[in-house]
Every structure is written in structure tokens, then in C-alpha cells.
Amino acid sequence: MKKFIPLFLFSFLGFPIAAHAQTAVTAESVLQSVDMAWVMVAAFLVFFMHAGFAMVEAGFTRSKNALNILMKNFMTMSIAAVLYFIVGYGIMFGTSGNGIIGIDSFLLSGQEDQIGFFVFQAVFAATCATIISGAVAERIKLGSYLLLTVVMTGFIYPVVGHWVWGGGWLAELGFVDFAGSTVVHLTGALGAIVTVMFLGPRLGKYSGKKVNVIPGHNIPLGALGVFILWFGWFGFNGGSTLAADPSLVPTVIATTLLSASAGIISSAFYSYAKFRRIDASLTLNGALAGLVGITAGTANVSLFGALMIGLVAGIILVEAVQFLDRIARIDDPVGAIAVHGICGIWGTLAVGFFSVEGGLLYGDGIGLLGIQTVGILSVIAWTMLTTAVVVFIIKSTVGIRVTRQEEISGLDFAEHGSQAYETSRGIFNENINPRVDGDFGVGLLHRLDKLNSDPKSKTPPKTNTAQ
Numbered sequence: 001m002k003k004f005i006p007l008f009l010f011s012f013l014g015f016p017i018a019a020h021a022q023t024a025v026t027a028e029s030v031l032q033s034v035d036m037a038w039v040m041v042a043a044f045l046v047f048f049m050h051a052g053f054a055m056v057e058a059g060f061t062r063s064k065n066a067l068n069i070l071m072k073n074f075m076t077m078s079i080a081a082v083l084y085f086i087v088g089y090g091i092m093f094g095t096s097g098n099g100i101i102g103i104d105s106f107l108l109s110g111q112e113d114q115i116g117f118f119v120f121q122a123v124f125a126a127t128c129a130t131i132i133s134g135a136v137a138e139r140i141k142l143g144s145y146l147l148l149t150v151v152m153t154g155f156i157y158p159v160v161g162h163w164v165w166g167g168g169w170l171a172e173l174g175f176v177d178f179a180g181s182t183v184v185h186l187t188g189a190l191g192a193i194v195t196v197m198f199l200g201p202r203l204g205k206y207s208g209k210k211v212n213v214i215p216g217h218n219i220p221l222g223a224l225g226v227f228i229l230w231f232g233w234f235g236f237n238g239g240s241t242l243a244a245d246p247s248l249v250p251t252v253i254a255t256t257l258l259s260a261s262a263g264i265i266s267s268a269f270y271s272y273a274k275f276r277r278i279d280a281s282l283t284l285n286g287a288l289a290g291l292v293g294i295t296a297g298t299a300n301v302s303l304f305g306a307l308m309i310g311l312v313a314g315i316i317l318v319e320a321v322q323f324l325d326r327i328a329r330i331d332d333p334v335g336a337i338a339v340h341g342i343c344g345i346w347g348t349l350a351v352g353f354f355s356v357e358g359g360l361l362y363g364d365g366i367g368l369l370g371i372q373t374v375g376i377l378s379v380i381a382w383t384m385l386t387t388a389v390v391v392f393i394i395k396s397t398v399g400i401r402v403t404r405q406e407e408i409s410g411l412d413f414a415e416h417g418s419q420a421y422e423t424s425r426g427i428f429n430e431n432i433n434p435r436v437d438g439d440f441g442v443g444l445l446h447r448l449d450k451l452n453s454d455p456k457s458k459t460p461p462k463t464n465t466a467q
Contacts, residue, residue: 042239
């Protein structure tokens with residue numbers, strides 16, 4: 001027994017030495033580890049953005065739908081991760097088939113050394129899909145939304161991503177979208193606007209020519225969501241460097257910070273000039289407008305260029321929200337279409353103006369601006385056409401909109417049989433004007449209260465099941 005003890009100790013102590021000899025630390029291996037650590041941290045930040053999306057959507061909508069909003073965001077992230085693993089990554093980054101679509105690498109086959117990159121891209125895919133969630137809130141069937149999420153994350157978005165980031169035809173053309181103003185944000189917004197057009201507005205939003213305000217139930221919650229999104233955006237843009245580059249990462253973070261700040265300032269003061277007050281919801285969305293606007297050119301523009309992009313984005317945001325709500329009469333409860341769509345277009349075009357290499361304002365002509373325009377139009381055509389086909393099929397088969405009764409009672413009850421808050425009165429905080437519709441919002445609450453208003457009455461209240 002005593003003879004085995006020295007042998008055991010030698011083997012135990014000598015094993016790390018042998019292992020170290022086989023995996024000698026080199027400058028290259030350290031650099032690779034640091035790069036991967038940065039990309040993973042960025043992926044965590046982008047993942048955390050989904051908490052921000054959930055808070056913004058829940059806060060800007062009514063309390064009776066808050067639980068439904070949360071469930072949609074959780075399901076979106078989960079479906080996106082699985083579908084992107086099965087088919088999305090391959091379509092986006094597989095071997096290019098004529099510059100249109102990836103044709104291999106499904107289930108990460110042959111890409112086992114790219115797992116970290118897959119994780120980073122998977123949370124991006126979920127971000128694209130969750131943009132739709134806010135625009136269609138408060139009246140879409142949960143199952144129908146999930147079907148659309150499957151197609152968006154498994155096919156529509158990966159094809160766009162392949163064109164730009166997977167070596168597709170737009171990449172060969174010279175299209176610039178560093179972190180996704182078009183690939184992620186515009187694609188999601190286009191899916192949203194098509195779906196909203198099929199859905200129609202929420203009950204009580206429009207009364208003839210009148211546009212009624214349906215206030216969100218918790219603006220502080222929405223503001224928290226915006227801060228979370230702003231924080232996560234440092235990973236969204238910064239992680240798109242795909243390396244801990246000490247010269248590039250700080251520049252990307254700085255342009256992101258400045259554009260978001262400029263978006264807040266311009267939307268706040270422009271709303272004051274337009275409405276004689278600083279509108280809270282528009283100012284909060286101004287931060288997101290600036291973030292979406294800088295995402296395409298965050299690595300290509302100067303710090304001053306980032307300021308200008310954000311300032312313009314904040315003004316565009318205010319006008320876009322007003323146009324969509326009052327002129328186009330497209331009911332978007334959280335302003336997702338204006339933020340991610342209109343400002344996504346601006347951010348992509350802004351590269352053609354402000355890029356220090358190839359930008360029009362730097363004396364390099366309109367070549368890059370023309371390429372950016374071609375890319376935008378191509379993505380609009382592809383995404384709107386495919387989404388329209390998918391939504392039409394869903395509407396023709398299982399339907400996409402909840403019933404009137406379910407919308408009035410709230411999707412928390414209709415879809416989940418529960419509620420986000422204990423107070424029953426909070427569930428009905430719809431329009432503050434009961435005259436909008438006698439069967440809607442406060443009017444409904446008042447009638448329910450009157451059912452038991454006379455404690456001396458021995459006649460039980462009648463139940464109107466057709467209501």
C-alpha cells in the first residue's frame with residue numbers, strides 16, 4: 001500500500017503539468033478568450049433587453065393585458081432560440097445559395113466551433129420578433145402571434161440576415177448595416193405594420209373622425225423598460241464588433257450613448273414646441289429612436305455624426321407617431337412601427353450621409369446612399385410580402401383577433417384565465433372617457449358596479465351572456 005501512495009501523488013500532481021504543456025497559453029489564445037468573453041457579455045445584455053421590451057409594452061398598454069404581454073415576450077425568446085438553432089442560423093450563415101439563402105449548417109452542423117456566435121445571433125433574432133408584439137398588443141390571439149413568431153424567426157428574418165450579414169447579395173453590393181437598423185429593426189417593424197393592417201385598431205381607438213387616446217397603465221414601468229433597453233443596447237451595438245477591439249468598441253459605445261441622448265433631447269423639445277408640453281411617452285420613445293437610428297452606422301460615423309443622427313431621429317419619431325396614429329390611422333399601442341420602422345429607415349440612410357468612408361457629407365458622392373436605398377426597398381418588399389402571405393393564411397384558418405368580449409374583458413382573462421394585478425378596478429383602466437363606447441372601458445365598469453348597487457334588492461342581477 002505504501003508503494004502506491006507516492007505513485008498516486010506523482011500522477012495527481014503531474015497531470016496538471018502535462019495538461020498545461022498540451023494547452024500552452026499564447027497571446028493568440030488569450031486574445032480569443034477575451035473576444036469570446038466580450039461577445040458573451042454582449043449576448044447577455046441583448047438577452048436582458050427582452051425584459052426592457054416587456055416592461056415598455058406592459059407599461060404603455062392597459063393593466064388588463066399586462067400578463068398577456070409578459071407571456072408573449074417569454075414565448076418569443078424561447079421560440080426564437082429553438083427555431084434559430086434548428087433552421088434560422090443555417091439560413092442566415094450557411095453556405096450561400098446564389099446570395100439569397102443559406103443552404104446548410106442547420107442544427108449547427110459543421111459549426112460546432114461557432115456556438116458563442118450562434119448565441120449572440122439567436123438573441124438578435126428574438127429581438128426582431130418581439131417588435132411585432134408591442135404593435136399588435138391588446139387584440140391579437142396568442143396562438144396566432146406565436147405562429148407568426150415561428151415564421152419570422154425561422155425564415156423571414158434569417159433570409160434578410162443572410163443578404164446583409166451572411167455574405168448575401170446586399171453584402172456583395174456594399175450595403176452597410178453594422179448592428180441592424182434594417183436587418184433587425186426595420187424587418188420587425190414591417191412585420192408589425194402588415195399584421196396591424198390585418199388586425200385593425202383596438203376597440204374605442206377611433207370614433208368616426210375622432211382619435212381617442214388609450215393611455216398606458218404604468219408609465220414608470222415603461223420608463224424602466226426604456227432604461228433597460230438603453231443599457232442593453234450597449235451590448236447590441238458593442239457586441240456586433242465580435243471582438244474586444246480597444247479602438248472600435250469605445251467608439252461604438254460612445255456613438256450609441258450620444259445618439260440616444262440626442263434623440264431624447266430633440267423629441268422632448270420638439271414635442272414641447274408642437275404641443276406646448278414635453279410629452280412623456282414621445283420623449284421615452286425618443287431614446288429608442290436615437291438608438292435605432294445609430295445602429296446601422298454606429299461603427300462608421302463620427303461622434304458629431306452620431307449626435308446629428310439622434311437629433312433627427314427624435315424629430316422623425318414625433319412626426320411618425322402622429323402620422324401613423326392620426327393620418328394613416330394605424331393603431332400601434334407602443335409606437336413600435338415609428339421607432340423601429342421609420343427610424344430604422346432613417347438610420348440606414350444616415351450611413352449614406354454621415355459615414356466617414358463613403359458618406360455624401362464627406363465628399364464621396366451618392367454611391368453609398370444609393371446602395372442603402374436599394375437595401376431598404378428590397379427588405380421592405382421581401383418582408384411585407386412574406387408576412388402578408390403568412391398572416392393571411394393564419395387569418396383564414398385559425399383567425400388572428402380575439403372576440404369583442406375577450407378584448408373588453410382583457411387578454412389576461414381570455415388567454416390565461418388570470419390577471420397581473422389584484423385590483424379589479426385596475427383591470428378596466430381603458431379609456432378615461434366613458435362616452436367613447438357604452439360597452440367599453442369605464443362605461444362597462446360603471447354598469448357592472450350598478451348590478452349590485454341596491455343592497456336592499458332581493459332580485460339577483462341578470463347576466464347578459466351576449467355582452
